[in-house]
Amino acid sequence: MIRISFDRDSAIAVGLMSGTSLDGVDAAVVRIEGGGLSAKAKLLHAYSRPYGDELRERLKDLCVPERSRVDEICGMNALLAEIFAEAAREAVRQAGLSMQDVDFVSSHGQTVWHIPGERDRTGGSDLQSRDPAAVRSTLQIGDLSVLSKRLGVPVVGDFRPGDMAVGGQGAPLAPYGDLILFRDEARGRLLQNIGGIGNCTALPASANPEDVFAFDTGPGNMVIDQAVWLLSGGRMTYDAGGAWGASGTPCESLVDEMLKHPFFRQAPPKSTGREVFGKAYTADFVERARRDFALSDADIVATATAFTARSIAQSYTDFVFPRCRIDEIVVSGGGARNAALMEMLAELLPEQAVCSSNEFGVDDDAKEAVIFALLGNDFLRGVPNHLPSATGASRPTVLGKLALP
Ligand SMILES: Nc1ncnc2c1ncn2[C@@H]1O[C@H](COP(=O)(O)OP(=O)(O)OP(=O)(O)O)[C@@H](O)[C@H]1O
Ligand SMILES: CC(=O)N[C@H]1[C@@H]2OC[C@@H](O2)[C@@H](O)[C@@H]1O[C@H](C)C(=O)O
Secondary structure (H helix, E strand, O other): OOOOOOOOOEEEEEEEEEOOOOOEEEEEEEEEEOOHHHOEEEEEEEEEEEOOHHHHHHHHHHOOOOOOOHHHHHHHHHHHHHHHHHHHHHHHHHOOOOHHHOOEEEEEEEEEEEEOOOOOOOOOOOHHHOOHHHOOEEEEEOOHHHHHHHHOOOEEEOOHHHHHHOOOOOOOOHHHHHHHHHOOOOOOEEEEEEOOEEEEEEEOOOOOHHHOEEEEEEEOOHHHHHHHHHHOOOOOOOOHHHHHHHOOOOOHHHHHHHOOOHHHHOOOOOOOOHHHHOHHHHHHHHHHHHHOOOOOHHHHHHHHHHHHHHHHHHHHHHHHOOOOOOOEEEEEOHHHHOHHHHHHHHHHOOOOEEEEHHHHOOOOOOHHHHHHHHHHHHHHHOOOOOOHHHHOOOOOOOOOEEEOO
16 A cells, blocks of 8 residues: 655645535635544635636536536636635635645545436446446546646545445545534534535534434525526525525425425435536426415525525434434534524524534634545545545545645
C-alpha cells in the first residue's frame, strides 16, 4: 500500500463544497490538529462565491439527461475547477494568509449525477450488456489536477466513488465529520443540513462510529428555490428569509399527497438528489397546485416550505426517534436562514430544542466545507474517512484521490 507521508500534527487546509442547491461554492479555511475521530478543526475564515444566473442555469441543465451535453460536461469540469481555484485563493487572502501557508485543498466538487444503488441488473454477470444508466455510480466535476496546478498545493477530492466501490451509496459523507465536530457524552444530537437536499445525522449520546446513522430526508431548499424561480419568472432564486412562504398558507392536503412519494417510505440508508426532486418534479408540483388546488403564488411557496418541513419531521418520527433519544436538533445549511421553514420545524418538533450550528461555533454555511477539509486531512493520513453505518459500505476504507501541483 502507498501511504502518503503526512507527519505534521497541524495543517492549514481549504475545504471546498459546491452543493446541490447550485447557489455557489463555499470555501472554508481551517486549521486542523491531528486526525481521525480525535481531530480538532478551527474555522479561520469562511467565504462563499455565488454563481451567476447563467452559470446556475447551465449547471442545472447539465443535471437533466434530456438537456445535458457531453461536450459541456467535459468543459464544465475544467471551468468549475478554475472557479473553485479563484474561490480558494480569495478565501485564503481574506483569512490573512497566502497559498504558501496552505498545506492542502480538499474539494467535494459538483455532483452532476448520482446513482446510489443498482436499479437494474439486466445483463446479470455479463458486464458488457449491462445498462450503464443503472449502474451504481456518481460523478462530481471540478477537475482536481486543474485546481492543484492553479493553486500550487496538493488537492484531495473525488471522495464518493471509493465508498460505492465497497458497496456504499457514496453518500452521505458528512456524518463522519458530524461525529468529529458534534459528538456529546450526555446529549443526543440530530444534525440537520438543509442545502439543496436535506440530510440528517443522528448522534446518540456518547456515540461510537457504529452507533451513528444518517440519511437524506428529501428536498432541502431545492423545491422551494425552483418554485420561487418559476413563480417570479426567473427574477428570484430563493425565498430570502422565508418571507414569501410566510405570507401564504400551506395546502396540507397537497403536502399529504407529496409525502406519499416512495422515497419517504424507503428505510435508511438512503440518498437522493436533483435526479428526483429537481426541475421536472417542481414544474409538476406547481402545475398541480394551480390546476387542482387553485393555489396563489404565496400559497405555493408556503406549500413547498411545509413539504420540506414535514418531510424532515416525518423522517425523524419514522426512522430516528424509534432508535435513539434526541435532545437537540442542530440545523446547518442555507435553509437555517429561512425563518418560515425554521418556525415550521420548531412547531413540528416540540420535544426537542431546534437551534443553528452557529450556536456551536460552526458557521451554518461553512459546515460542509469544514467537513470536506477533515475528509482530505484523513485521506492524507491514510485514515478511513467515512461511516459505513451511514453509507451502507461493506467496510471502512480511505476515500479520495490526490492531485499534485
Ligand atoms: N437568507 C436566506 N433565506 C432563505 N433561504 C436561504 C438564505 N440563504 C440561503 N438560503 C437557501 O440555502 C440554499 C443554499 O444552501 P447551501 O449552501 O447549504 O446548499 P448546498 O451546500 O448547495 O446544498 P447541499 O448541502 O444539498 O449539497 C439556497 O439555495 C437558498 O435556498
Ligand atoms: C451525491 C451528492 O452530492 N449528495 C449530496 C447532496 O447534498 C446533500 C445530500 O445530497 C447529501 O447526500 C450529499 O452531500 C453531503 C455533503 C453528504 O454527503 O453528506
